[in-house]
Amino acid sequence: MKAAREVSCASALNRCGIPGMDWCVNPYVGCTHACVYCYASFMKRFTGHDEPWGTFVEAKANLPAVLARQAARASGTVMLASVTDAWQPAESVHGLTRAALKAIAGTGLAPRVLTKSDLVVRDLDLLRSFGGLLGDSTASVGFTVTTLDDRLARVLEPGAAPPSRRLAALSRLAAAGIRTWVFVAPILPGLTDDPDAIAAIASAARSRGAAEVEFDPMNFYPGAVAAVRRVAEAAGPGPAAAFRAAALVPSEWRERIRALASEAIGDGGA
Ligand code: SF4
Numbered sequence: 001m002k003a004a005r006e007v008s009c010a011s012a013l014n015r016c017g018i019p020g021m022d023w024c025v026n027p028y029v030g031c032t033h034a035c036v037y038c039y040a041s042f043m044k045r046f047t048g049h050d051e052p053w054g055t056f057v058e059a060k061a062n063l064p065a066v067l068a069r070q071a072a073r074a075s076g077t078v079m080l081a082s083v084t085d086a087w088q089p090a091e092s093v094h095g096l097t098r099a100a101l102k103a104i105a106g107t108g109l110a111p112r113v114l115t116k117s118d119l120v121v122r123d124l125d126l127l128r129s130f131g132g133l134l135g136d137s138t139a140s141v142g143f144t145v146t147t148l149d150d151r152l153a154r155v156l157e158p159g160a161a162p163p164s165r166r167l168a169a170l171s172r173l174a175a176a177g178i179r180t181w182v183f184v185a186p187i188l189p190g191l192t193d194d195p196d197a198i199a200a201i202a203s204a205a206r207s208r209g210a211a212e213v214e215f216d217p218m219n220f221y222p223g224a225v226a227a228v229r230r231v232a233e234a235a236g237p238g239p240a241a242a243f244r245a246a247a248l249v250p251s252e253w254r255e256r257i258r259a260l261a262s263e264a265i266g267d268g269g270a
Pocket of ligand 1 (some may be wrong): 007030032033034037038039040041054082083084085116160
């Protein structure tokens with residue numbers, strides 16, 4: 001991984017509208033995990049890039065210093081990250097996420113991680129510094145797992161670590177006392193909505209120490225629909241037909257998948 005272009009930010013700690021999150025920190029602009037369903041692709045219009053979302057990343061070089069100033073006065077939960085993956089490949093070069101964790105350690109902020117990268121294990125020492133399994137000031141680390149099939153994951157999330165490596169990372173963090181969970185999301189029509197496959201993810205997550213398994217069926221945001229449709233069509237007539245049926249009345253499909261996934265995941269599902 002070569003170094004990303006460095007940019008600067010005016011603010012590092014920003015208010016977050018995601019339920020349960022008070023703040024978000026996004027150390028990078030863009031995300032080379034390049035997930036076909038990425039809900040954050042709307043961010044491209046704020047970046048000045050002509051290239052497709054998923055093909056560029058910029059590093060906010062001054063983020064740790066700005067964050068250290070802002071964090072000193074803040075408290076609550078802070079999501080790492082909301083419109084990028086804070087442990088994407090650029091992090092192994094720039095280390096901004098590790099520096100961000102250092103900046104919030106000892107403040108009133110508790111990190112809430114959601115990632116598709118096993119690089120997060122590198123930061124176990126810092127994550128542990130936020131405390132043990134109990135209490136609001138502890139860290140929690142979630143791994144998104146949409147499928148256990150590494151080959152399908154390469155199509156859906158070409159730049160991210162394979163799910164097998166994510167689960168291995170979860171296992172290491174859980175064994176070290178970090179609260180871990182798995183997010184089965186987005187569940188994609190015709191591609192990852194088989195209840196047995198969802199149950200298998202939940203079982204794999206729990207057997208490796210995940211405290212919770214949550215899920216969310218795909219939202220049919222315009223930025224995601226065309227790309228997911230192309231993958232479903234390339235996967236064959238069955239997935240293509242399932243996607244078309246879901247796209248006719250997305251709300252009905254989401255409701256049906258909610259019920260199926262809830263049953264498949266059992267206790268601990270969303
Ligand atoms: S990891 Fe998240 S932000 Fe990055 S491309 Fe995938 S969905 Fe988008």
